[in-house]
Amino acid sequence: MKLHDQVKFAVKALMSRKLRSSLTLLGILVGVVLLTSVFTMADSIAATTTKVLVRGGATHIFLMPHGFTLTDADRTQIESIPHVVSTVAYLQLGTLAVSSGGVKETASIIVVEPQGISSVYPGIEVEDGSLDITFRGCLIGSNLYQEFSNQGVKLSIGDLIHVHFGKRAIPLRVSGILERYGFSFAGGRIDDAVIVPMDLMYTVVGRGEYRFLLVVVDSVDHVDLVVDTLKDLYGENLDMFVVKDLVKQVLSAMDWITMIVGSIASVALVVAAIGLMNAMFTAVAERTRIIGVLRALGARRRHILSIFILEASILGIMGVALGVVIGFAAGAFIVSFTRGLGMGMGGAPVGISVYLSPLHLAVSVLIPLALTILGALPPAYRASKLEPAQALRYE
Known part of the structure; x- marks a missing residue:
């Protein structure tokens, strides 16, 4: 059998059981949408937070004394700390x-x-x-x-x-x-x-x-050193807001959220792969005689294997393509609610720019496709192992 004949046969088989194919496709779609939407939200927040950091806040330490006010003498002392560029x-x-x-x-x-x-x-x-x-x-x-x-x-x-x-x-x-x-x-x-x-x-x-006093440090690498020196000088009497630390916390929180929701999406994808496997086993049972006819007409085992893998691949590609688009749109829709809230640091309110990293896009595409094909392998292998005579006698 030529490849285009195998593809045509696979498409015709999917069309002959539209409801089952649609439900299998839906299972794949849900998992991909979950995965892509959470990646989009996480990447968007992370990218915007990084942008805010780069735009000037990375080397800033905001000082807020409580119980006293800083004096000119304090300011002179702070400015003498190594790596402090200026105070405002x-x-x-x-x-x-x-x-x-x-x-x-x-x-x-x-x-x-x-x-x-x-x-x-x-x-x-x-x-x-x-x-x-x-x-x-x-x-x-x-x-x-x-x-x-x-x-x-x-x-x-x-x-x-x-x-x-x-x-x-x-x-x-x-x-x-x-x-x-x-x-x-x-x-x-x-x-x-x-x-x-x-x-x-x-x-x-x-x-x-x-x-209030803003301390500007010469490099992000020296911020922690300056913070430690300020703690030694003023102890608990001086509250400090360090932009660098806030960004770290935000990115860390987003990593956890991404991991948790990503795990849920992964479970959904595994369930979809199991559902696909079940549907394919049923399809093999229903089409045993057809497989026998194909084998009797000269189709090789690899042709039968290829047909079932192609069926799964078509569902996987459709599910991934639709899922990535819908997931990105869903993530962008949720992110759009933050527009105008701003995080400051220049120009118009920053809002959150919609972004999906190439790595996460690749994960959203390749993992579901891989799970789909893995789910199809057992029934496809079983179909390819059927003997023509045995398959033709199947009732």
């Missing part, structure tokens, strides 16, 4: 009233040293103006800018706004309108905020006192 002081003053042109809105007030804005908020960009804020300059978050616009006040560079501290109204000039950014590791959403220079902080807390 910043502060979140909470939500305050902001007014301009007779319109009053509420906004988060973020105070930061002008030279350190890009360190605290990596990737920050202005839609208009510049990041260079003077003593009485400020940056307006994109959402806050839109809220004022909706009220009929179109803020422009150089316009005057007032930040209200109780009964005090501090005038500030708009230096820049920020592009959308999203949530930041430094805390807060700068899209809803006004960023003001450190000079304003001195009207709230004493000069030379720091409630």
Whole structure:
């Protein structure tokens, strides 16, 4: 028998028992969908987390003292630690009233040293103006800018706004309108905020006192060393948020989730392979006489084996092709709910980009196909071993 005859025979056999073939295909499909969707979600989160790390957070350590404030002397000592490049002081003053042109809105007030804005908020960009804020300059978050616009006040560079501290109204000039950014590791959403220079902080807390301090390390490899040194200096009195550690935890958690759900999907695939084996054994029993006729007409054992392997392969290829597409779409659909939540670190809110790694794509394709063929081997081998005379006498 030629190969195209074997393929034609296999397809005709599958079409002759559509319900059984459909149920077998469904079993394969479910396993592949589960496997591909979880791989898509895990890879998407891992890729985005890595992107956030690369965009500037990898070498950042955020310091939050409790029970005391860091002083200029502390800052000098921290900057003297080997591998520390710089420190940047910043502060979140909470939500305050902001007014301009007779319109009053509420906004988060973020105070930061002008030279350190890009360190605290990596990737920050202005839609208009510049990041260079003077003593009485400020940056307006994109959402806050839109809220004022909706009220009929179109803020422009150089316009005057007032930040209200109780009964005090501090005038500030708009230096820049920020592009959308999203949530930041430094805390807060700068899209809803006004960023003001450190000079304003001195009207709230004493000069030379720091409630929050960002430490920038020269390399990811030296972050742990700097953290250990800070622990030796301040012990439990200093809380530290290390971006690198957070990313490790996220990736580790995703590995566990992938392993657990992947195991469930693998069980589903094994069950599908067993179901396929059962269906193929039934097919062998039903087609024993046909096998006998083929053998009597000159078909070799390998031709019979090939026909049944081809049947399983066709089901496997269809199940894998549909399963990968549906699984990727399902994973992308779930991931789409996170879009706009953001993880900060620059530009528009990061959201989670849909991604499936080549390795996981290969696993989603090859493992189900291998299990399908393995499931078909026993009944195919049994069919190939039937003697023509015995098969023709089968009732």
